[in-house]
Amino acid sequence: MTVFLAMLLDAYRELNSRKLFWVTLGLSAMVVVSYGSIGFNEQGMSVLFGLRQVDSEFVNSTTPWARALYIGIFSDFIVAVWLSWIAIILALISTCTMFPDFLAGGAIDLVLSKPIGRVMIFSIKFVMSLLFVVLQLTLFCVGIFLCVGLRIGEWNWMIFSAVPVVTVFYSYLYAVCVLTGVVTRSAITALLMTLLFWFSLWGMQTAEGMLYQFRTRFEIQAEKSQVRIERMAQRLDTFNLGPDDAAGLIVRADLQYRLEQEQAERDTSLDAAASLQTWHGPTEFMMAVLPKTQLTVGLLSRWLKDPDGFSIAAMMRGEMTGTGTSALMRDPVDVEMTRRLEKELDSYSPWYIVGTSLGFEALVLAAACVIFVRRDF
Amino acid sequence: MASTNGTSVIDLHHVEKTYKGKIHALRDVRMQVHAGEIFGLLGPNGAGKSTLVKIMMTVVRPDRAEGTLLGHPIGHKPTLRRVGYLPEHHRFPRYLTGRQTLEFYAALARVDKPSRRRRAAELLNTIGMTGWADKKIATYSKGMMQRVGLAQALMNDPELVILDEPTDGVDPVGRRDIRDVLLALRDQGKTIFINSHLLSELEMVCDRVAILVQGRVVRQGRIDDLTADSRRYEIVIDSAAPPWAARQSDLRVEAGADGRSTLICKGVEASSIQPILDRLRADKLTIVSVQPVRETLEDLFMRSVTDPKTGRTLAPGAAVESADAVQEPTT
Numbered sequence: 001m002t003v004f005l006a007m008l009l010d011a012y013r014e015l016n017s018r019k020l021f022w023v024t025l026g027l028s029a030m031v032v033v034s035y036g037s038i039g040f041n042e043q044g045m046s047v048l049f050g051l052r053q054v055d056s057e058f059v060n061s062t063t064p065w066a067r068a069l070y071i072g073i074f075s076d077f078i079v080a081v082w083l084s085w086i087a088i089i090l091a092l093i094s095t096c097t098m099f100p101d102f103l104a105g106g107a108i109d110l111v112l113s114k115p116i117g118r119v120m121i122f123s124i125k126f127v128m129s130l131l132f133v134v135l136q137l138t139l140f141c142v143g144i145f146l147c148v149g150l151r152i153g154e155w156n157w158m159i160f161s162a163v164p165v166v167t168v169f170y171s172y173l174y175a176v177c178v179l180t181g182v183v184t185r186s187a188i189t190a191l192l193m194t195l196l197f198w199f200s201l202w203g204m205q206t207a208e209g210m211l212y213q214f215r216t217r218f219e220i221q222a223e224k225s226q227v228r229i230e231r232m233a234q235r236l237d238t239f240n241l242g243p244d245d246a247a248g249l250i251v252r253a254d255l256q257y258r259l260e261q262e263q264a265e266r267d268t269s270l271d272a273a274a275s276l277q278t279w280h281g282p283t284e285f286m287m288a289v290l291p292k293t294q295l296t297v298g299l300l301s302r303w304l305k306d307p308d309g310f311s312i313a314a315m316m317r318g319e320m321t322g323t324g325t326s327a328l329m330r331d332p333v334d335v336e337m338t339r340r341l342e343k344e345l346d347s348y349s350p351w352y353i354v355g356t357s358l359g360f361e362a363l364v365l366a367a368a369c370v371i372f373v374r375r376d377f
Numbered sequence: 378m379a380s381t382n383g384t385s386v387i388d389l390h391h392v393e394k395t396y397k398g399k400i401h402a403l404r405d406v407r408m409q410v411h412a413g414e415i416f417g418l419l420g421p422n423g424a425g426k427s428t429l430v431k432i433m434m435t436v437v438r439p440d441r442a443e444g445t446l447l448g449h450p451i452g453h454k455p456t457l458r459r460v461g462y463l464p465e466h467h468r469f470p471r472y473l474t475g476r477q478t479l480e481f482y483a484a485l486a487r488v489d490k491p492s493r494r495r496r497a498a499e500l501l502n503t504i505g506m507t508g509w510a511d512k513k514i515a516t517y518s519k520g521m522m523q524r525v526g527l528a529q530a531l532m533n534d535p536e537l538v539i540l541d542e543p544t545d546g547v548d549p550v551g552r553r554d555i556r557d558v559l560l561a562l563r564d565q566g567k568t569i570f571i572n573s574h575l576l577s578e579l580e581m582v583c584d585r586v587a588i589l590v591q592g593r594v595v596r597q598g599r600i601d602d603l604t605a606d607s608r609r610y611e612i613v614i615d616s617a618a619p620p621w622a623a624r625q626s627d628l629r630v631e632a633g634a635d636g637r638s639t640l641i642c643k644g645v646e647a648s649s650i651q652p653i654l655d656r657l658r659a660d661k662l663t664i665v666s667v668q669p670v671r672e673t674l675e676d677l678f679m680r681s682v683t684d685p686k687t688g689r690t691l692a693p694g695a696a697v698e699s700a701d702a703v704q705e706p707t708t
Contacts, residue, residue: 006484010470017472106468110529113434113464114485115457376396376437 003116004124011128015135020094024087024136031082032143035073039151040066068306070152074144074159075304083137083166084297089195091133091170092177096191098129099181108377118373126178126365133170137163158303165300168354172291173198175361179368182375198293205294208287211280213341218273220336225266232259291357292348299350384411386537386568387433389444389451394428394437394592402428403439404592410585415559415569417579419674420589421682421691426572427465429589430541434462447537458487461530465541465572467522471515475506475525478514483532493532500528503558519546527555531562538562541572556582580674588681590691595681600674607672610650612640615663621656628653637665 015021037049042062044055059065102108102125111121141160149155176197181190236255241248387410394403402425410416420426431437435452442451449456469478479497488496501510504524509517517525523546530538543559544552559569559582573579579586580600588596596603618630618638627649629641640657642650650667657664672680682691 002484002487002489006481010473010481013472013477014470104468106464106466107470109431109434109436109462109464110467110469110482111485112436113457113460113462114482115454115487116485117454374438377431 003120007124007128008131011131014098015132018094020090021132024090024094025139027090028087028136028140029143031078032140032147035078035144036147036151038070038073040070045069064306067152067154070148071156071304071306074148075301078144079162079166079297079300083140083162084169084293087136088166088170088173091136092173092191092194095129095132095174096177096181096194097187099125099178100185100187100190103182103185103377105377112377119369122369122372129174129178130167130171133167134163137166156304161303162300165296168358169293169296172293172296172357172361175364175368179364182368182371201290201293204283204286204290205292208280208283211276211283212344213337215273215276215280216340217333217337218269218276220333220340222266222269222273224333225262225269229259229262229266232262288356289360291360292353295345295348295353296357298345299353302346385409385445386412387444387446387570389442391441391443392429392432392439393441394425394432394439401592403432406589406592406594408587408594408597410568410570412568413563413566414584415563415571415582417583417586418570418572418589419576419579419586419678424589425592426589427541430539430570430572433539434460436464458533459536461533461535461538463526463530463540463543465545467526469514469522469525471513473514474511475501475514475517476510478525479529479532482529486533488533496532496534500531504528505554520548520551523547523555524551527558535567537568537570539570542574543571544573544575544578552578576674576678586674588678590682596677600677604672604677607676609644609670610642610647610667611670612642612650612653612657612667613665614638614640614657615665619657619660619662
């Protein structure tokens with residue numbers, strides 16, 4: 001415990017000495033203040049502490065959409081953009097030097113010569129390196145928590161779930177940074193490799209998502225075609241053609257033609273779906289073993305979701321139900337595809353998302369730890 | 378707590394280390410350091426001194442290392458609670474103050490908090506850094522860093538202190554202060570192992586030394602014992618040496634360019650040269666000087682790093698497979 005506390009205090013002092021820590025904290029404060037400047041009244045919403053008023057019959061203090069919008073701004077925009085990208089990049093820049101500095105000649109000797117096992121040194125150092133993110137997130141979430149409480153009167157403790165979620169997300173990336181740092185002892189190489197790994201992950205997840213989206217779309221189109229085909233086939237079967245019914249012949253021929261067209265469309269959609277499946281399968285498998293950064297952050301949206309379905313996503317789909325207005329008309333294939341995608345995402349349990357990602361992280365860290373333990377300094 | 382092996386605080390056998398590229402940093406090193414002594418490890422650059430120290434401190438993993446450190450096998454981590462270590466070119470975190478540095482590394486050595494506070498204050502006073510105790514390491518000079526480094530090595534009140542180039546970058550006043558600290562530690566019964574290039578410094582404080590050349594211990598023992606063979610008297614006369622001198626087996630004659638001659642008489646006893654002096658006086662030769670001469674540590678070191686076959690200094694660096702020109706150990 002003495003060692004742990006000493007390294008904890010040292011990690012805090014190290015962070016405290018880094019300008020980027022304070023720069024990030026300052027930027028976080030600006031984001032919180034901007035968020036807190038949004039308010040709701042009976043006419044609509046105000047921004048910049050009432051400097052500008054946006055009247056809305058849907059989003060005002062009397063409708064549940066105000067809550068959906070305010071929480072959604074946090075979970076879908078602030079977390080997704082600020083915490084998941086900008087703050088993480090700043091954190092990586094700030095902490096990528098920690099392991100290379102720690103392993104530098106003359107510094108590591110002092111630590112390794114103490115009565116502490118190398119595995120413990122490595123483990124504590126890794127955990128302490130996450131302190132940057134934990135501190136930043138905690139302070140950030142306190143600010144957001146106060147904003148939500150004061151603005152919409154909801155003291156939502158689930159906001160603090162961003163601390164473990166984003167820390168875990170960051171740790172997937174930092175594990176790669178540590179491995180590269182231990183191997184090369186170069187901070188810049190560690191940072192570049194981590195960013196490369198992150199963008200590769202992002203690319204793969206995006207590719208997997210797109211492939212799945214297109215495949216689903218083709219499947220839905222095929223299903224809809226099939227429904228139409230069955231309907232037309234039924235009509236054909238029950239089509240009573242009278243003697244010398246020239247008009248009936250034309251209608252039947254047209255129906256037959258449209259049936260064939262629909263069958264061709266269905267077959268095309270099925271072929272396309274099958275073709276996409278051959279690409280989607282391997283990417284899906286890869287994503288099963290790689291860290292799921294987007295899904296991990298997506299857990300926040302899931303946990304902060306309104307139980308009655310009011311959400312920014314619903315707003316963007318034009319489904320402002322509950323306000324007395326009808327949903328905007330959209331392509332039914334799009335609506336169905338969105339529903340299936342959301343259902344698919346919700347089907348992944350948090351344990352699967354975090355567990356498999358942490359499994360990958362554990363492998364990376366184990367490799368880094370083995371190298372650290374076996375290396376001569 | 379296990380007892381030490383007799384009086385040996387460090388008792389090494391068959392210590393071997395080969396780095397990548399077949400660089401033999403250490404080859405069958407055997408070394409004993411006794412309790413309560415100051416032991417110096419000498420050697421040219423790349424001889425393997427720091428590697429040996431790092432093996433003892435578990436910073437480097439040996440290919441083979443038998444023997445004990447404070448009675449426990451080499452690599453036994455808990456034993457390091459009783460060892461203080463100052464590495465060469467150490468780097469303290471620049472964001473810590475001197476006091477925080479001492480307390481941090483003491484905590485890693487599992488020293489309890491009250492003891493850390495007390496020891497830090499005491500040691501900062503001992504090394505003359507009390508006035509700088511609460512200033513950032515980043516503002517320290519090299520000499521100040523060495524002083525803090527020494528204090529850091531003593532924070533856990535160790536039985537064995539291992540110092541790798543402790544006076545590196547330290548001014549003469551600082552060197553004397555460090556020397557005084559080391560002597561005071563020896564008086565307290567601590568064992569001190571110093572790895573240094575500064576032969577004159579070592580000669581002043583070390584009880585015993587070992588000389589490491591190309592990964593092998595070529596000399597080990599008390600400085601007096603190691604230089605005993607070289608003890609002699611040199612008698613300078615103001616003319617050519619008499620013929621009888623050249624015939625005496627215990628005398629060697631060296632003719633000087635200025636017409637003077639030097640008679641070199643092996644031995645450490647003054648009585649052994651009296652008959653020679655009597656005979657020189659009987660021959661009415663003028664005796665210019667008579668002085669006892671002893672090899673310095675530097676002479677011993679240079680002799681150790683010189684190839685006896687070629688008379689040339691051995692190449693610096695670790696041994697390679699073909700380098701067998703190292704002398705056999707003398708203990």
